[in-house]
Amino acid sequence: MGERVHVEINAGIAEVRLARSEKRNALDRAMFDALIEAGEKLKGALGVRAVVLSGEGHGFCAGIDMRVLAEMESGAIAGVSHLASRTHGICNRFQYAAWIWREIPVPVIAAVHGFALGGGFELALGADVRYLTPDARLAVMEVRWGLVPDMGATQFMRHLAREDIVRELAYTGCEFSGTEALAYGFATRLTDDPRSMAFATARQIADRSPHAVRALKRLFNRAVIVGPEAGLIDECIEQQALVGSRNQMETVHADREGRKPRFEEVSSATATAVASSADAHHGQAAWQ
Incomplete structure (x- = not known):
């Protein structure tokens, strides 16, 4: 996992922290690999009762690294040119970075503050539960770069929000707040301290x-x-x-x-x- 993602396990609760705060926890090749490595480690970890997924610094995750966007002229994303090839079960590598949290056998709680944009929003959607700050900034923003969501968002969102809301957000790429996310169905609860609430819930789960x-x-x-x-x-x-x-x-x-x-x-x-x-x-x- 290196310097991109930190994992700490204590009293049956694992915290997975995106640790690239100087780049707003943006997703590059190393971050995708680190997220998958962390998830694979926790899939087989005995004694883990719940997982808290969070981001260091000013926000959760700003989405795709701009350097990765600049390299897309070759037709590849972070070195992957055949996106339809299934490399991780039903997923490709990018999809699995978000999907793996559903495959982890225990509940995963995302603690979102500051921002969760594009791929960062999709990553949060992979969790079982999402706690957000009211003023968090979120967006299904791939259309801004002439792209579509490709980390499972079309599958995650359809079970959480009305179809017309999902379509509007994806077609426009507009930002919305944590308060709006709660109304849409993307947020479980709002709190000024998502990480603390996530750990409180994780401790409740660990007692079951x-x-x-x-x-x-x-x-x-x-x-x-x-x-x-x-x-x-x-x-x-x-x-x-x-x-x-x-x-x-x-x-x-x-x-x-x-x-x-x-x-x-x-x-x-x-x-x-x-x-x-x-x-x-x-x-x-x-x-x-």
């Missing part, structure tokens, strides 16, 4: 059964790509794996005894087994 939280993320991820019949079966598969399990019963015992639960951590084998059960039932790849 890690098996149940991971099951919830799998269910919500699949809910946007399967129909009601398959989704209801997904609930049953996840619930069957939880009922009577050690962590599920620990929540009951702890409540009766008036103490904090002592949960068993999730093993990679357990997580894979449950996802594979849903995969086998539907005969399709599970989006973990």
